[in-house]
Amino acid sequence: MQTCEPDIDGGPGVRPIRRLYGRESETAALTSALDAVAVGRPRMLSLEGAAGLGRSALLAAVRDDARRRGWRVLNARATILETANDFGVLRQVLAGLPALPDGRSAASLAARGGDASPFEVFERVSDHLCEFVGGGPSLITLDDVQWCDALTLRWLAHLAHRSAGALAIVLARTAGEGGERRLLVDELVAASERQTLRPLTPPQVRQWIIDVLGARPDEAFLERCHRATRGNAALLASLLPALAVRSVPPVRASAASIESVGVMAGRRMLPWIMRGGPEALAVAQAVVVLGDDGEPVLVAKLAGLELEEAAAALDRLIELGILSDSTPLRYVHPLVRAAVDAQISTGLRTSQRLRAARMVRDHHPDPGRAADHLMAVEMLGEPWALDTLRAAAADALEGGLPHRALGYLRRALAEPVTGPVRAELLADIGAAEIGADVPGGERTLIQALALADDPSLRARIGAELARLHADAGRPLGTALKVVEEVRALVPPERGEVVVEVELGAFAAYAASADADEFVERRLPALAALAAGDARLGALTGVAAAWTDTRHGRARAGSVRRALAAVRVADPRRTWEARLAILAHAVLLAADQDGIPCDPDDMGGHSTRCQTAPGGPQLTAYVRGCLLHGRGALREAEARFVVALDAPLDVGAAAAARLARVLTDLGDLDAADRVLRDHAPPPQAQPAWAAAVFAFAKASLAMARDQNEDALEGFLETGETLRPLGIDNPALSAWRSRAARCGAALGDTRAAESLAAEEVALARRWGAPRPLSAALAAFGVVAADPDAAREAVAVLDGLDAGLLRAAALIDLGAVLLRGGDAEQAHERLQDGFALAHEINARPLSLRAARHLRRAGGKPDLGRLSGVTALTAQERAAADRAAAGATNRQIAEEMVLTQRTVEQYLTSAYRKLGISGRRQLAAALSA
Numbered sequence: 001m002q003t004c005e006p007d008i009d010g011g012p013g014v015r016p017i018r019r020l021y022g023r024e025s026e027t028a029a030l031t032s033a034l035d036a037v038a039v040g041r042p043r044m045l046s047l048e049g050a051a052g053l054g055r056s057a058l059l060a061a062v063r064d065d066a067r068r069r070g071w072r073v074l075n076a077r078a079t080i081l082e083t084a085n086d087f088g089v090l091r092q093v094l095a096g097l098p099a100l101p102d103g104r105s106a107a108s109l110a111a112r113g114g115d116a117s118p119f120e121v122f123e124r125v126s127d128h129l130c131e132f133v134g135g136g137p138s139l140i141t142l143d144d145v146q147w148c149d150a151l152t153l154r155w156l157a158h159l160a161h162r163s164a165g166a167l168a169i170v171l172a173r174t175a176g177e178g179g180e181r182r183l184l185v186d187e188l189v190a191a192s193e194r195q196t197l198r199p200l201t202p203p204q205v206r207q208w209i210i211d212v213l214g215a216r217p218d219e220a221f222l223e224r225c226h227r228a229t230r231g232n233a234a235l236l237a238s239l240l241p242a243l244a245v246r247s248v249p250p251v252r253a254s255a256a257s258i259e260s261v262g263v264m265a266g267r268r269m270l271p272w273i274m275r276g277g278p279e280a281l282a283v284a285q286a287v288v289v290l291g292d293d294g295e296p297v298l299v300a301k302l303a304g305l306e307l308e309e310a311a312a313a314l315d316r317l318i319e320l321g322i323l324s325d326s327t328p329l330r331y332v333h334p335l336v337r338a339a340v341d342a343q344i345s346t347g348l349r350t351s352q353r354l355r356a357a358r359m360v361r362d363h364h365p366d367p368g369r370a371a372d373h374l375m376a377v378e379m380l381g382e383p384w385a386l387d388t389l390r391a392a393a394a395d396a397l398e399g400g401l402p403h404r405a406l407g408y409l410r411r412a413l414a415e416p417v418t419g420p421v422r423a424e425l426l427a428d429i430g431a432a433e434i435g436a437d438v439p440g441g442e443r444t445l446i447q448a449l450a451l452a453d454d455p456s457l458r459a460r461i462g463a464e465l466a467r468l469h470a471d472a473g474r475p476l477g478t479a480l481k482v483v484e485e486v487r488a489l490v491p492p493e494r495g496e497v498v499v500e501v502e503l504g505a506f507a508a509y510a511a512s513a514d515a516d517e518f519v520e521r522r523l524p525a526l527a528a529l530a531a532g533d534a535r536l537g538a539l540t541g542v543a544a545a546w547t548d549t550r551h552g553r554a555r556a557g558s559v560r561r562a563l564a565a566v567r568v569a570d571p572r573r574t575w576e577a578r579l580a581i582l583a584h585a586v587l588l589a590a591d592q593d594g595i596p597c598d599p600d601d602m603g604g605h606s607t608r609c610q611t612a613p614g615g616p617q618l619t620a621y622v623r624g625c626l627l628h629g630r631g632a633l634r635e636a637e638a639r640f641v642v643a644l645d646a647p648l649d650v651g652a653a654a655a656a657r658l659a660r661v662l663t664d665l666g667d668l669d670a671a672d673r674v675l676r677d678h679a680p681p682p683q684a685q686p687a688w689a690a691a692v693f694a695f696a697k698a699s700l701a702m703a704r705d706q707n708e709d710a711l712e713g714f715l716e717t718g719e720t721l722r723p724l725g726i727d728n729p730a731l732s733a734w735r736s737r738a739a740r741c742g743a744a745l746g747d748t749r750a751a752e753s754l755a756a757e758e759v760a761l762a763r764r765w766g767a768p769r770p771l772s773a774a775l776a777a778f779g780v781v782a783a784d785p786d787a788a789r790e791a792v793a794v795l796d797g798l799d800a801g802l803l804r805a806a807a808l809i810d811l812g813a814v815l816l817r818g819g820d821a822e823q824a825h826e827r828l829q830d831g832f833a834l835a836h837e838i839n840a841r842p843l844s845l846r847a848a849r850h851l852r853r854a855g856g857k858p859d860l861g862r863l864s865g866v867t868a869l870t871a872q873e874r875a876a877a878d879r880a881a882a883g884a885t886n887r888q889i890a891e892e893m894v895l896t897q898r899t900v901e902q903y904l905t906s907a908y909r910k911l912g913i914s915g916r917r918q919l920a921a922a923l924s925a
Contacts, residue, residue, distance in 0.1 A: 463504020
């Protein structure tokens with residue numbers, strides 16, 4: 001069968017296509033049917049499928065084949081106009097027959113004259129048709145049978161039952177109408193051989209692209225083309241020639257042009273929508289305007305239809321394959337949606353958008369849904385529009401979407417607003433521009449400050465400007481000038497506003513070399529101002545706590561102040577969120593594992609964190625730091641991945657910490673990718689971020705045995721931190737790492753000096769983790785077994801699997817160098833088992849190397865069973881087996897309950913049991 005067809009499912013202007021792509025099985029079925037009729041066996045076939053899949057093209061192809069065989073061919077095509085026109089489609093069929101002997105047209109046989117019943121008409125027409133068919137094989141094709149009038153459908157059923165000999169009937173339809181006609185169509189189809197057309201597959205579309213564009217398409221181009229058309233033949237028949245005319249090559253770079261060029265292709269489907277009547281067009285336009293709000297009730301209301309009318313039109317469009325049967329309603333083909341959108345006039349679109357905004361506002365509590373419709377019009381001039389846009393912006397900020405919030409706020413400025421409201425909007429816009437890293441934030445904030453009358457608003461603007469100055473590397477004096485200008489505008493009785501703007505400035509400069517200057521110049525007066533307000537007093541305490549932590553002193557007081565601040569800080573306010581981050585940094589540095597930003601212990605603060613802009617990411621970062629410190633490497637990795645999108649420069653810190661975790665896991669290539677992909681540009685990089693990344697890069701180099709590069713990186717970290725006044729090894733243990741690299745390169749004296757300095761600083765601070773790291777490094781570079789033993793001992797009672805494994809392995813290495821092979825072997829086996837348990841592959845490999853030097857090998861039996869338990873795990877398990885509660889165990893062993901839980905969980909895993917009821921038996925086995 002030849003398959004040249006100039007018209008795929010209707011519509012003028014499509015250039016002929018040479019083949020029907022993907023329709024080989026349907027073509028074969030049609031050819032087989034004609035072959036059967038040729039030998040006297042009548043056949044009836046039905047072609048079913050959505051609009052544009054090639055039903056009409058297949059009908060044309062079978063007509064061409066029949067004509068080439070010398071057959072008589074009759075055809076008709078129904079439209080929605082025929083549904084109420086009795087015998088209207090039948091008259092189209094009869095128009096192809098010769099005139100009657102009396103000269104009348106054959107179509108007159110279908111006239112309902114006089115008292116003739118439909119059955120009498122059926123008989124007259126069928127008799128004449130049989131005479132016609134008797135002259136040789138004949139073919140009747142009927143397109144869009146679903147629109148046929150009921151009487152024509154009844155005649156077809158009548159003909160199907162009485163036809164004999166050389167007659168082929170081929171019907172084409174989409175899913176039919178409801179009611180009587182639907183039943184009649186279903187009866188016809190049930191009596192026929194059914195062929196269901198499916199959308200073209202990507203390989204079939206690929207071949208079509210090759211034939212039209214003359215080249216094999218790139219996979220991205222093919223995927224975009226298939227997604228835009230959903231494999232619809234009519235759309236492809238228009239799209240591909242349009243691309244060819246524009247000489248668009250089928251490469252990845254051209255994929256983006258498919259939608260813009262394809263709008264013209266989408267117009268090929270508009271006649272199908274029109275066939276559904278004006279109601280279908282109104283519904284189609286309403287679905288475009290409503291977008292994600294395209295619920296049937298709203299569609300009906302926007303289209304100006306009764307719900308029943310809209311439902312009928314929706315059913316037609318769904319049956320035609322124009323709309324999907326989903327909520328919200330969506331277009332099956334993006335190109336068709338674009339074509340419908342393009343033919344909506346500007347005036348109608350504006351009117352519809354405004355109506356949609358009002359309807360959605362009344363229908364949904366989410367302000368963002370109505371705001372999206374307001375974004376499409378320039379101005380409404382009604383108060384609710386401004387309120388809706390501002391509420392939507394607030395929700396977007398809380399959801400961590402500053403770009404979306406910025407769009408809503410800029411649109412809100414187009415509404416009529418008073419001076420104070422304009423100042424608030426400009427302040428919000430400036431903050432959003434900064435959060436979204438959009439240029440112009442400082443200029444917008446200065447405009448807002450000039451308009452602002454409210455002291456609290458001025459304070460907020462001042463804090464934002466101070467942060468801008470800090471991020472731009474400007475000296476503290478620049479920010480303090482802004483602070484003084486704001487203070488001069490604040491009434492004396494509003495002292496709390498002064499505290500807010502001062503603390504905002506401190507939060508901005510806390511990680512800079514000017515932090516000490518701020519504390520020295522401003523803190524005493526600031527503390528006096530905040531003395532009467534417990535919340536502000538607690539927040540003010542962060543300045544002193546962070547200063548002491550940076551310098552590694554007064555750990556207990558710093559913890560007390562930081563805890564107080566974390567409990568009262570509102571992370572939904574930018575300057576308070578920055579103070580909360582500093583407070584968490586203090587608590588992490590102090591080894592306070594149960595800090596209030598641990599999601600398991602946060603209480604009300606957790607709710608505020610989770611609803612703040614970027615709150616979940618900030619919480620994930622703190623949780624990741626806790627898990628890393630405990631040695632839960634895989635869990636920490638997952639948290640830091642979430643935290644990569646955290647605001648307030650925390651995302652950069654999360655990337656560096658993620659790289660360190662991956663390094664500890666032994667996934668060095670992944671760590672390298674993270675550092676390359678997430679490093680901030682040098683010009684936008686605060687000094688603290690530079691130090692964090694330098695340390696992570698140096699740690700990676702050290703893991704790769706690139707000790708010269710690693711030493712350089714660790715020393716660079718120290719040089720960056722020194723001007724910032726950061727001496728505390730709990731914030732960066734660069735000295736002990738540099739000492740290890742120096743010793744590996746043979747500079748033992750310098751290595752011992754660096755390690756000893758870090759031990760002294762860590763002792764002054766008093767947190768066990770940094771002290772263990774410093775002592776372990778000193779023990780290794782100075783071959784001091786006492787320091788190495790203390791490095792293990794200071795971790796007793798602390799959940800610190802990674803550091804404990806490292807300290808055990810270092811102790812074993814030092815003992816081995818001193819000749820105590822037996823003790824070395826025990827410590828190395830313990831370190832190997834723990835490193836293996838927490839997936840710290842580089843550590844387990846190092847332990848295995850030392851064990852081989854000691855004449856042994858890793859004892860894999862220690863990885864499970866009673867012998868695999870550490871001393872602390874065994875002690876906790878013995879007490880639990882005896883019936884002690886976790887609280888009692890914690891009190892007896894001087895541990896936190898969380899640490900007891902960690903020990904018992906690890907013990908259960910090693911013993912292969914599920915809970916404490918099985919402990920006694922497992923321990924005695």
